[in-house]
Structure formats: structure tokens, C-alpha cells
Amino acid sequence: MTRSFYEGGSPEEALELYLAGHDNLYGRMQIQTIKRAMRAVCPSFKNLKILEIGCGGGIWTEFFIKEGAKVTSIDTLSHPLQANKERNPEGTFILGDAALVKINDSFDIVFAKDVIEHIEEDDKFLANMHHHLKEGGSIVIATQNSSSLNYLVQGNYHRYVKRNKNWLGWDPTHVRFYNYSSLSKKLKKAQFRPMRWFGSYFFPYRLFSDHFGKIWESRIFCLIESSPLCLRLPLGIWGWNIGVIAQKMAKSFDKTDQYKFTPWKFLTKLDLLNWTRYAAIVKELTLLKPQRVLEAGPGEGVVKSVMEDFVMRFDTIDVNSQLSPTYEGDIRDFFSEAAGKYDSFIAADILEHIPFDDLEATLKNINAYLVPGGTALITIPHRLHYIFLMTSVFGHKPIILRFPTLKKLLGRKVYIDPYHEWEIGDGIHTVEKVENVMKNAGFKIEKCEKLPYVDFWVLRK
Numbered sequence: 001m002t003r004s005f006y007e008g009g010s011p012e013e014a015l016e017l018y019l020a021g022h023d024n025l026y027g028r029m030q031i032q033t034i035k036r037a038m039r040a041v042c043p044s045f046k047n048l049k050i051l052e053i054g055c056g057g058g059i060w061t062e063f064f065i066k067e068g069a070k071v072t073s074i075d076t077l078s079h080p081l082q083a084n085k086e087r088n089p090e091g092t093f094i095l096g097d098a099a100l101v102k103i104n105d106s107f108d109i110v111f112a113k114d115v116i117e118h119i120e121e122d123d124k125f126l127a128n129m130h131h132h133l134k135e136g137g138s139i140v141i142a143t144q145n146s147s148s149l150n151y152l153v154q155g156n157y158h159r160y161v162k163r164n165k166n167w168l169g170w171d172p173t174h175v176r177f178y179n180y181s182s183l184s185k186k187l188k189k190a191q192f193r194p195m196r197w198f199g200s201y202f203f204p205y206r207l208f209s210d211h212f213g214k215i216w217e218s219r220i221f222c223l224i225e226s227s228p229l230c231l232r233l234p235l236g237i238w239g240w241n242i243g244v245i246a247q248k249m250a251k252s253f254d255k256t257d258q259y260k261f262t263p264w265k266f267l268t269k270l271d272l273l274n275w276t277r278y279a280a281i282v283k284e285l286t287l288l289k290p291q292r293v294l295e296a297g298p299g300e301g302v303v304k305s306v307m308e309d310f311v312m313r314f315d316t317i318d319v320n321s322q323l324s325p326t327y328e329g330d331i332r333d334f335f336s337e338a339a340g341k342y343d344s345f346i347a348a349d350i351l352e353h354i355p356f357d358d359l360e361a362t363l364k365n366i367n368a369y370l371v372p373g374g375t376a377l378i379t380i381p382h383r384l385h386y387i388f389l390m391t392s393v394f395g396h397k398p399i400i401l402r403f404p405t406l407k408k409l410l411g412r413k414v415y416i417d418p419y420h421e422w423e424i425g426d427g428i429h430t431v432e433k434v435e436n437v438m439k440n441a442g443f444k445i446e447k448c449e450k451l452p453y454v455d456f457w458v459l460r461k
Contacts, residue, residue, distance in 0.1 A: 004017065004021065004171065009079070010079060011079045011080070011082040011083035011086065012083065013079070014057065014077070014079040014080045014083050015057045015058075015080070015083035015084075015087070018056050018057030018059075018080060018083070019057060019059075022059055024217070025205075025217045025218075025219065025222070026201060026206055026217075029200050029201065029219075029222050029225050029226075030142070030200045030201065030241050031059070032200075032225070033198055033199070033200040033225050033230055033231075033241070033243070034113065034140070034142055034198070034243060035063075036198075036231060037140075037196055037198035037231050037243060037245060038140060038245065040196060040231060041138065041195055041196055041245050042109070042138070044067070044068075045064055045067040045068060045069040045109075046067065046068035046069070047068060047069070047070070048069045048070070048108040048109060049069070049070050049072070049105065049106070049107045049108050049109075049134075050064050050069045050070070050071050050072070050107060050108065050109045050110075050111055051072050051074070051103070051107040051109070051110045051111070051129075051132055052064070052071055052072065052073040052074065052111045052112075053074050053098045053110065053111065053112040053115050053129075054074070054075055054076075054098070054112060054113070054114065054115035054118070055073035055074065055075050055080070055081065055084050055093075056075065056077075056080045056084065057080050057083050057084055057087070058073070058083070058084035058087045058088050058091075060111060060113065061073050061084055061087075061088045061091050062087065062088050064111075065088055065090050065091060069109075071088075071090075071091045071092070072091070072092040072093075072094065072103065072105070072107070073088075073091050073092070073093050073094070074093075074094045074095075074096055074098050074101060075093075075095065076095070076096065076097055078095055081093055081095055098112075098115070098119070098125055098128065098129070099119055099121050099122075099124045099125040099128055100124075100128070101128070103132060105132075106132060106133065106134045106137075107132055107133055107134065107137060108133075108134055108137050108138070109133075109137060109138055109139070109140060110129045110132065110133060110137070110138075110139040110140065111139075111140045112129070112139065112140065112141050112142070113140070113141075113142040114142060114143065114144075115141075115143075116141055116143050116178070117143045117144055117168075117169075117174045117175065117176060117177065117178065118171075118173055118174060118175065119175070120175055122176075122186060123186065123189065123190065126139075126186060126187070126189075126190035126192070127190055129190075130190050130191055130192065130248055133248045134248075135248065136247060136248060137247070137248045138195070138245055138246060138247050138248065139192060139245075139246050139248070140243070140244075140245050141183070141243060141244050141246070142241055142242070142243040143178050143183070143241075143242060143243070144169050144174070144177055144178070144240060144241065144242070145177070145178065145179050145180075145199065145237070145238070145239060145240055145241065145242035146177035146178065146179045147179035147180060147181075147237070147238060147242075148199075148201075148202070148238055148239055148240040148242070149202065149203065149204055149238070149240075150201060150204040150207070150240035151177070151240065153204050153207060154167075154204065154207060155167060178242065179237075179242065180197070180237040180242065183242070183244060187244070187246050188415075191248065191249045192246035192247065192248060192249065193246060193247045193249050193418060194244050194245070194246045195245050195246060195247050196231065196244070196245045197231075197232075197233055197236045197237050197242070197243070197244050198230055198231045198236045198242075198243045198244070198245075199225070199230055199235070199236045199237060199238060199239025199240075199241055199242050199243060200222075200225040200230060200239045200240070200241045200243075201225070201239050201240040201241050202222075202224045202225065202230075202235075202238060202239045202240070203221045203222075203224075204240070205217055205218070205221040205222075224239070225239065233385060234385070249418065258353075258419050259319050259320050260320065260322070261299075261320065261322075262322050263299075263300050263301060263322070263323060264300075266299040266300035266301075267300040269300075270300065270302075272388075272452075273452055273453045273454075274302075276388075276398075276451055276452050276453075277348055277349070277379050277451055277453075277454055277456070278302050278303055278306075278348070280379075280449060280451055280456050281303055281346060281348060281377050281379070281456075282303060282306050282307065284377055284458060285303075285307055285344065285377070288343070288344055288375055290311060290342075290343030290344035290374075290375070291311055291312045291313070291343055292311065292312055292313045292314075292315075292341060292342045292343050292344075293307065293311050293313070293314045293315070293342060293343065293344045293345075293346065294315045294316070294317065294326075294338060294341075294342040294344075294345050294346070294369055295314070295315070295316050295317070295345070295346040295347075295348075296316070296317040296318070296331045296345070296346065296347045296350050296366075297317070297318055297331070297347065297348070297349070297350040297353075298316045298318060298323060298325070299323075299348075301323075303346060303348070304316065315327070315338075315342075317329065317331060317335070317338075319331075330354075331347070331350060331351075331354065331362055331365075332354055332358050332361065332362050332365070333365075334365045334368070335369075338369045339368050339369060340368070340369070340370070340371055341369065341371070342369050342370055342371065342374060343370070343371055343374050343375070344370075344374060344375050344376070344377060345366050345369055345370060345374070345375070345376045345377070346376075346377045347366070347376070347377070347378050347379075348377070348378075348379045349379055349380070349381060349454065351363075351378065351380055352380055352381055352417075352420045352421060352422055352423055353419065353420060353421060354421060355421050355422075356421065356422045356429060359434075359437050360437045360440055360441050363376075363437065363438060363441030363442075363443065364441045364442065366441075367441055367442045367443060367461055370461045371461075372461060373460065373461060374460075374461045375446075375458055375459060375460055375461070376443065376457075376458075376459040376461070377456070377457070377458055377459075378438075378456070378457045378459060379451070379454040379455065379456045379457075380423070380424055380434065380454060380455055380457075381416075381417070381420065381423045381424065381453055381454050382402075382423065382424040382425050382431075382450075382453070382454060382455045383416055383423045383424065383425035383426055384402045384403065384404060384425055385402070385403050385404070386400060386401065386402055386452045386453065387400070387401040388400055388452050389401070400450060400451065400452055402450060404425075424455060431448070431455065435448075435457075438457070438459055442461065443459035443460065443461060444459065444460045444461075445457060445458075445459060445460075446458045446459065446460050
């Protein structure tokens with residue numbers, strides 16, 4: 001049986017065992033997958049403070065230091081830690097228990113690969129890591145997955161053939177398994193919000209290579225982890241190695257901080273989903289040719305910047321004074337001076353920020369701002385999974401496939417953006433329910449377009 005690095009009797013032996021344990025297809029693919037997942041969320045680590053848990057012989061310590069990060073590494077084992085210190089003298093090293101350690105510093109990232117399954121008090125560990133992260137910082141966790149093909153095959157073999165009822169993977173120091181559901185609950189309890197799930201080792205080729213030769217240890221069995229599919233739901237959560245990058249949330253989450261964002265803050269949050277939504281709105285405005293436009297929640301001001309030279313007047317409503325709105329206040333407020341003045345009204349991802357019970361009254365206010373026959377352009381998030389495809393085969397026309405989340409299929413609670421009061425597809429609010437409210441507010445639905453992440457309505461007064 002292959003010895004593990006923590007069985008090394010000296011720093012040199014521990015390092016030799018550690019490096020040998022990673023010098024195989026399984027180890028290389030896991031490292032590659034984690035790097036891709038992290039770069040998707042954080043393209044650069046330069047000058048970031050990283051707290052590395054269970055650092056071992058230092059493969060990741062070396063990587064982060066070469067990327068320009070400032071690394072503090074913790075391990076409970078002295079020999080691997082000493083080997084890492086000699087290998088990466090630029091780092092800071094602490095011998096201790098990550099569930100209990102107290103460091104007089106805060107970090108941008110906590111990195112814990114193949115660690116949490118060794119920790120008895122995992123709730124205490126997550127709480128301590130939350131304490132050591134900066135506001136908005138992230139924890140990266142990679143662990144073994146009980147909802148995987150390898151677990152199904154090897155787990156049943158060890159439990160029912162070898163009669164090892166307590167089998168917990170290849171490492172006898174593991175204390176539990178995790179999966180998407182259990183890890184999600186742990187993170188939520190510790191006030192972390194998952195941003196990206198990822199996985200590797202979907203096909204158990206090591207089981208075959210151990211019995212039938214190294215020919216089975218081939219990248220042909222790593223097609224999923226070699227593709228973007230391993231970084232996306234639903235496939236990303238079915239590998240033997242399951243990982244998550246989760247963002248620290250404040251212990252008492254304050255939804256009102258979004259109303260203090262500067263235009264630059266909004267601009268830094270722009271992504272493909274935003275541009276897709278803005279493109280649909282601008283295209284509709286070019287067809288409608290309004291002369292007076294009123295937009296609620298202008299954010300970074302993309303739509304206004306594009307359209308204001310082509311209309312007589314482009315005004316805004318916002319509760320955030322830093323955005324210099326024409327009408328400062330809540331969208332639920334009624335601004336009598338705006339009544340009957342506008343040809344088009346825009347509310348892009350705004351209405352989900354107010355309680356659903358206030359939706360009808362708010363839509364009636366919007367209706368009152370419009371001239372007879374005026375239009376309201378509304379987008380509201382729809383909690384689904386999406387595949388966005390664009391190819392020359394179909395003349396570069398976007399093709400959007402939508403399918404329910406796993407939790408919705410299983411009848412479980414669907415978690416939504418913490419800044420939102422509700423979303424379509426959250427298990428309570430449906431398209432039909434939203435459209436009934438729109439009709440009750442005096443609108444005729446002219447169009448409902450399915451976009452990535454949102455539904456887009458054109459409503460006629």
C-alpha cells in the first residue's frame with residue numbers, strides 16, 4: 001500500500017512522499033481543475049493575502065507565491081511543514097490546528113484542499129475561517145464526494161465485499177464524506193455564499209489501473225474535467241473530488257448596502273449576462289423610438305449612455321444619491337411630477353428587490369408615469385440553469401436552452417441572490433403569477449423573451 005506524506009519520518013521523506021503522491025494523472029487533473037476554477041473567479045492573485053490550510057509539502061504554496069500572493073500556510077504536521085518552509089522561504093508558516101488558530105491578520109482567500117474531511121469539528125473550522133477572511137473574501141474547499149461514481153463503485157465494494165462498513169476513502173484519517181447538499185448546508189450555516197462549484201475524477205480509472213495496468217490511467221477518461229463542464233452545474237458536483245469557491249457574507253447580511261454602490265462599483269460587476277440584457281433593452285428601444293424615457297435603478301448607466309443622444313429626455317429614479325438620479329427615492333414611491341410624461345419606462349433587474357406584495361402597486365405607479373400607449377421594459381431574474389449557444393450554423397443567432405435547477409427537480413428549497421426578495425423559479429413565484437400582477441396593474445403583455453438569467457417583458461399601457 002502506498003504510504004502517505006504524513007507518515008514520513010523526516011522533512012525530506014515527507015516531501016518525497018508528498019510530491020510522489022501528486023505526480024500522477026489523478027493529482028495533475030485535480031490541480032488543473034482547481035486552478036481553472038479559481039482563475040474563473042479571481043484572474044490574478046498578485047498582492048492577495050492567502051491563508052493555506054493543510055499545506056503539506058508546498059505545491060500550492062509555491063504556486064501562490066509565484067503568482068505574487070502573500071501566503072501564510074498552516075499544518076498540524078511538523079515534517080511536511082518544515083519541508084515546505086525550506087522549499088518556499090518567502091512564505092509564513094504556522095504549526096497548528098486551523099479550527100483553533102488565531103492569527104492577527106485578515107485574508108483575501110482561504111485555501112483548503114483535501115482538508116475539511118480530516119477535521120472533526122468542521123463547523124468550528126468554517127467559523128474560524130470566516131473570522132479570518134476580509135469582507136467579501138472567499139474560501140476554496142476541495143474534498144471527497146459521496147455523490148460520485150467512484151463512491152458508488154468503491155464504496156459498495158469496500159462496504160459489502162470487504163465488509164468494511166466504516167470505509168471513508170483511500171485515506172484512513174478521513175472522518176466523513178461530503179456532497180453538494182451537505183457542503184451547501186455547512187457553508188450556509190457558516191455564512192458563506194457558493195459562487196462556483198467544480199469537480200474532477202468523474203470516471204474511476206484508478207480502480208481499473210490498479211487491477212488491469214496503467215493503460216487505464218489515460219486522459220481519455222478525463223474528458224469532463226478537461227472541458228468547461230467540470231466548472232458548471234450540474235456535472236461539476238458529481239466528481240469524486242468536489243470543490244466550491246464560496247464568498248464570505250457578513251454575519252448580519254445588510255441588503256441595503258447595495259443602495260450605496262458607486263457607478264464604478266456597478267461597472268466592476270458587469271458581465272455577459274448584463275450585456276445580453278442591455279442589448280435586448282436597447283434593441284427594443286430602437287424599435288419603439290421613444291422621445292422621453294424614465295429608467296429605475298440605472299446602475300452603471302449603460303442604457304442611458306447608449307440612448308440619451310437619441311431621445312429628447314432620459315431621466316432616472318434611484319434611492320442612491322451617488323447615481324445623481326432625476327427622482328431620488330424608492331421605486332415604490334410615487335413621483336407625481338413624473339405622471340403621464342414618459343413614452344418608455346425601464347426596470348432592468350429592479351422589481352425583485354422589493355417585496356412581491358408591493359409589486360402590483362409599484363407597477364401601477366409605473367403605468368401612471370407613461371403616456372397612453374406607452375411601454376414598460378421589465379426584466380426579472382428566473383432561477384434556472386442555462387446553456388447559451390451561438391454558432392454560424394444558425395447564422396450566429398443566440399440559442400438559449402433553459403432547464404430547472406437540481407434542487408427544484410428534487411423539490412428542495414431554491415436559494416436566490418441574497419440581495420433579492422424573490423425571483424421567478426424560487427419555488428413560490430412563477431411566470432404566470434407575475435404576469436397576472438402585470439395585467440392587474442393595467443398592462444397588456446406584448447412580448448416575453450427568455451434571456452439568460454432573466455425574463456424580459458415588453459408591456460403596453
